[in-house]
Amino acid sequence: MAPLPRRLRRAALVPAGALLRIASRPVGGGTGMTRAALGPLVGRPDAGGSVVMVTGASSGIGEAAARRLAAEGATVLLVARGAEALDRIASEIGASGAGEARPHPCDLTDLEAIDDLCERALAEHGAVDVLVNNAGRSIRRSVDRSGDRFHDFQRTMQLNYFGAIRLILGLLPAMRERGQGQVVNVSSAGVQIRTPRFSGYIASKAALEAFSDAVQAETREDGIRFTTISMPLVRTPMISPTRQYERIPALTPEEAGRLVVDAVSGRPRRVAPPFAHVLAAVDRVSPEAMDVVRSRVYRMFGE
């Protein structure tokens, strides 16, 4: 078949892009998509609002979510390694008069530093109502280039899985004691799709999802809610090294931050874009059919 003329291909990309954009908008758990449908943050009458710890708050989705959560009345604990960025964001939030934020610099690959962070947060703020596990590292590399890079798999697990569960283990007992609390995990739609070249990254996110689902059952009667957000592509520094993503529709950090805020206020179990639900369902029925799709995607994009 003769290839489509260039202009025709461009014209076809417009509706395809629009469709992909709509299909990328996560829905889930009965939150609805409009702010009007959402209740206020779970308030603590004695402390004027929820205490929400946001990891990875120095950039991208975490920064946007932290700013919005503070504007909604939460006291936001900003966690990341970049102390300067956290100080700047905290003072900008303070200066806006719209909320409160406290910087808590921490390297979340350092398990002892995480224990100190949990102790400090509980001592200084009395409680942490919501933990948003958002800090993350992504690695895009096919397995044929990973033979001598075992550390890629260790690094993604260390931050995306071990760091997150160490935080959960540190904060969960106090939440259970008080009979309320929420853990929001910023995962990836790639887990449902099993995106090629992201094996290490999506495996670390899948591990956190599985851990959370099992622990949800154990803590359900204690007022604890685990929420998994299967985030689609978001235009943040994380994806900027991948040139192929420049032409693919992506959420803005503010749109993604809003999904996090909606997850905190609506407390759904899962939030995911429709395309990920559809592809995961196809995969369940016929993994071989999805192998064909994934292998096409793999061959379509370079390293």
Ligand SMILES: NC(=O)c1ccc[n+]([C@@H]2O[C@H](COP(=O)([O-])OP(=O)(O)OC[C@H]3O[C@@H](n4cnc5c(N)ncnc54)[C@H](OP(=O)(O)O)[C@@H]3O)[C@@H](O)[C@H]2O)c1
């Ligand atoms: N962007 C996307 O398309 C996309 C899609 C699906 C899921 N996600 C997920 O969304 C989350 C946020 O990513 P993003 O896109 O907003 O990326 P980003 O702008 O690169 O932000 C990553 C954040 O993680 C923090 N971080 C990295 N290493 C850390 C460490 N060792 N200790 C503490 N904090 C650390 C970074 O702060 P410091 O460098 O200051 O430590 C930064 O605040 C990640 O979990 C990512 O996997 C993103």
